Amino acid sequence: MPQKVICKDCGEILYSDIDLKPPEELIRNFEGKCPKCGKELSYNPENIEIRELYE
Numbered sequence: 001m002p003q004k005v006i007c008k009d010c011g012e013i014l015y016s017d018i019d020l021k022p023p024e025e026l027i028r029n030f031e032g033k034c035p036k037c038g039k040e041l042s043y044n045p046e047n048i049e050i051r052e053l054y055e
């Protein structure tokens with residue numbers, strides 16, 4: 001299932017691919033913070049958004 005990870009704070013798309021990755025791994029790839037706005041990322045639905053890609 002396609003996966004999209006978006007920073008809830010600034011809307012930056014952090015990850016968008018057809019491959020599913022565990023959120024913890026994605027967060028680790030970004031060293032725990034959003035590269036755009038610097039917000040700390042955690043596996044919390046209030047901070048990041050994971051949803052299906054439809055396009």
Ligand SMILES: [Zn+2]
Pocket residue numbers: 007008009010011012034035036037038039
């Ligand atoms: Zn951000």
